[in-house]
Amino acid sequence: xxxxxxNSPSLxxxxxxxSILNCDxxxxxxxxxxxxxxxxxxxxxxxxxxxxxxxKNEDGRFTVFLxxxxxxxSLHIVPSQPGDSAVYFCGRAGSxxxxxxxxxxxxxxxx
Amino acid sequence: KAGVTQTPRYLIKTxxxxxxxxxxxxxxxxxxxxxxxxxxxGLQFLFEYFSETQRxxxxxxxxxxxxxxxxxxxxxxxxxxxxxxxxxxxxxxSLEGALTGEAFFGQGTRLTVV
Numbered sequence: 630x631x632x633x634x635x636n637s638p639s640l641x642x643x644x645x646x647x648s649i650l651n652c653d654x655x656x657x658x659x660x661x662x663x664x665x666x667x668x669x670x671x672x673x674x675x676x677x678x679x680x681x682x683x684x685k686n687e688d689g690r691f692t693v694f695l696x697x698x699x700x701x702x703s704l705h706i707v708p709s710q711p712g713d714s715a716v717y718f719c720g721r722a723g724s725x726x727x728x729x730x731x732x733x734x735x736x737x738x739x740x
Numbered sequence: 741k742a743g744v745t746q747t748p749r750y751l752i753k754t755x756x757x758x759x760x761x762x763x764x765x766x767x768x769x770x771x772x773x774x775x776x777x778x779x780x781x782g783l784q785f786l787f788e789y790f791s792e793t794q795r796x797x798x799x800x801x802x803x804x805x806x807x808x809x810x811x812x813x814x815x816x817x818x819x820x821x822x823x824x825x826x827x828x829x830x831x832x833x834s835l836e837g838a839l840t841g842e843a844f845f846g847q848g849t850r851l852t853v854v
Contacts, residue, residue, distance in 0.1 A: 660839065660840075661839070661840050661841040662841070663841030663842070670847070671847055672744070672830050672832075672845030672846050672847050672848055673783070673830070673832075673845045674845065675841070675842045675843065675844070678840055678841035678842065680840075718782065718783055720783075720841070721841075722838050722839055722840065722841040723796075726771060726773075726788060726790075726795070726796070726834065726836070726837020726838050726839050727773060727785050727788050727796040727798075727837075727838070728773065728775075728785065728832070728838050728841065728843060729785060730775075730782055730783040730784075730785075731782060732780075732781065732782030733782050733783070
């Protein structure tokens, strides 16, 4: 049972435009939803998280939206930069501290 | 402050062998989790150790095991290696568990089984 699902394996965006990465989840009993970014040959790095009691969390160019009725999570990057090109994983933190991730979306930002 | 260190970075093993991977967490972090990354399955949780005890376990066969030492360093062992075990193995550390979603990952160990 894949509790967190990223349906788009890849996304291509022009530099300066908005990147929107999407994620769906099946179980509502999570405390935190999160996004990580991964470059090749590096470990994932934490990007941003959102508590399940909130609808939105913002950190600079990155904003995460949580739509609880639709069980949908999205990450907006505005404006997109070539350095944002990476694989993005959405996930959730369980009550005991383990992380469950989707399969990832590869974002390519074209100059 | 040093980050999470994983050794070795690369390994090539033969089917049927066993392998041990090591992870040194950030100083002061007591939780260490292990993940397997493959192209088809993304990042999959293996297990988490906290204060030398396995606290959480993912859906992997018993060939995958781990332990944590008193200094929080952790090792992961895979016995009777199969070709499908070829993957990037990542460990992540956090103070007491990634309850708010934030953990710090190492660069990983790339395991190739031939």
